[in-house]
Amino acid sequence: MKIIDRYLLTELLSPLLFGIFAFTSIFVGTDILFELADLMIEWGVSAVTAGQLFILSLPEVIVLTFPMSMLLATLLSFGRLSGDSEVVALKAGGVSFIRLIIPVLIVALLLSGLTILANETIVPQSKDAYRRIVWNIKHQEKMPTTQKNLRIAPLDKKTGKIDYIFYAYHFDGSDLTMEEVSLQDYQNGKLVQVIEAKRARWTDERWQFIDGTIYNVNSKDKVPTMEFETYTVKKLNREPKEISRAQKDPDEMSIEELNRHINLKEEEGKDVASLKVLYYQRYAIPFSCFIFALIGAPLGLQPNRSGASIGLGLSIVIIFIYYTLMTIGSTLGQTGTLPPAVGAWLQNIIFGLVGTGLIIKMSR
Known part of the structure; x- marks a missing residue:
């Protein structure tokens, strides 16, 4: 210098x-x-x-x-x-x-x-x-990691129509489990399959449904096709931290977290x-x-x-x-x-x- x-x-x-x-x-x-x-x-x-x-x-x-x-x-x-x-x-x-x-x-x-x-x-x-x-x-307790009535509904990037609708009555971010879950699978905007289960847990980077039933849907009704003790749902690709109520506000996220958050919102067709x-x-x-x-x-x-x-x-x-x-x-x-x-x-x-x-x- x-x-x-x-x-x-x-x-x-x-x-x-x-x-x-x-x-x-x-x-x-x-x-x-x-x-x-x-x-x-x-x-x-x-x-x-x-x-x-x-x-x-x-x-x-x-x-x-x-x-x-x-x-x-x-x-x-x-x-x-x-x-x-x-x-x-x-x-x-x-x-x-x-x-x-x-x-x-x-x-x-x-x-x-x-x-x-x-x-x-x-x-x-x-x-x-x-x-x-x-x-x-202000609340005399730790910030909760639970959430009720969780709903996720992304769009199919190719068609712009609904891809699937996921619902969970209760989500616990501390032990990475959900209760009373269901996933409605759509193809070209039409409902083709429903998966319902008592519980779901995050295992090996995937959501695993526990004690449930898979229904195929025809023009008239949904028909039970398989009962299972455990079933890995590949289509539900949201990590626990991305769906928890304890998720940070956008202005508190890192650049990487914010980018992922934007991608998830875009999948759901939001502005x-x-x-x-x-x-x-x-x-x-x-x-x-x-x-x-x-x-x-x-x-x-x-x-x-x-x-x-x-x-x-x-x-x-x-x-x-x-x-x-x-x-x-x-x-x-x-x-x-x-x-x-x-x-x-x-x-x-x-x-x-x-x-x-x-x-x-x-x-x-």
């Missing part, structure tokens, strides 16, 4: 850490502390439990501040270099503006990758643990535009670290941008515009006006073009 790169990264580090601390403090003070205070007042939560909930809520907040902090750090660091005429000296020494921002853009890309990694590992686990503790506080927008945002929002660095560097070099207060104010304005565009893009993607991927990435596309244009202008 060259001396100039180390120097630039050193300049970037302090405002980046300051931004993470400052924006985290804002979110904590305006949201988390009020929620914890409400739990302590209404539900008598102890200070120890409140502290545990506070720690569990931090990963999501800290990761959320990474893009904002990257923008602030870029504006402040390049603003200081410009204000002290160091950029002029570097240019006089043959260092182009493009060469100047390369190490910053690399850091921004690495921070984007770190954000995605944290959202896939630490954040979902902490959110799930937080949700379970709050459920325990998944909003879920797809959420899926693509899992990449678009972390990538904003790079986008903000792309637009923050040339803006930081503009005249009268060297003050820290001006840099902070400009950061807030840019962040407001960014999230306004993100809301508009999400809405257009969810309503089908734009493809979900374009809706999720709309703000990055616009800011990326603006940032690229500013860099080209500064490089002349």
Whole structure:
């Protein structure tokens, strides 16, 4: 690593850490502390439990501040270099503006990758643990893993008609069993077979029906054709975690879980535009670290941008515009006006073009 790169990264580090601390403090003070205070007042939560909930809520907040902090750090660091005429000296020494921002853009890309990694590992686990503790506080019991009157009805991808209808009176996610189950099998939209059983259990990655009867269906009635003690139903390909009521909310799922959830909803013929927008945002929002660095560097070099207060104010304005565009893009993607991927990435596309244009202008 060259001396100039180390120097630039050193300049970037302090405002980046300051931004993470400052924006985290804002979110904590305006949201988390009020929620914890409400739990302590209404539900008598102890200070120890409140502290545990506070720690569990931090990963999501800290990761959320990474893009904002990257923008602030870029504006402040390049603003200081410009204000002290160091950029002029570097240019006089043959260092182009493009060469100047390369190490910053690399850091921004690495921070984007770190954000995605944290959202896939630490954040979902902490959110799930937080949700379970709050459920325990409000209901004085562990979060249930049972569900009654479970129904699954996917469509056949080839014909677009109903593929099968599965019903279970009771599902227990803790021991992976179901009671009073039935599966109606359809071909080209017509009912051809019914399988009924007293119980079902998850065995060897398959659902196995226990103590039941298979009926073939003709034009007039269903005719019993076979009774069984155990029967493996290959058509029911849903894993227990995919059908449990304890299943995470979409915003708590990892990218892989969300993708599988979208596929299952599509099989049932449901509108998944909003879920797809959420899926693509899992990449678009972390990538904003790079986008903000792309637009923050040339803006930081503009005249009268060297003050820290001006840099902070400009950061807030840019962040407001960014999230306004993100809301508009999400809405257009969810309503089908734009493809979900374009809706999720709309703000990055616009800011990326603006940032690229500013860099080209500064490089002349």
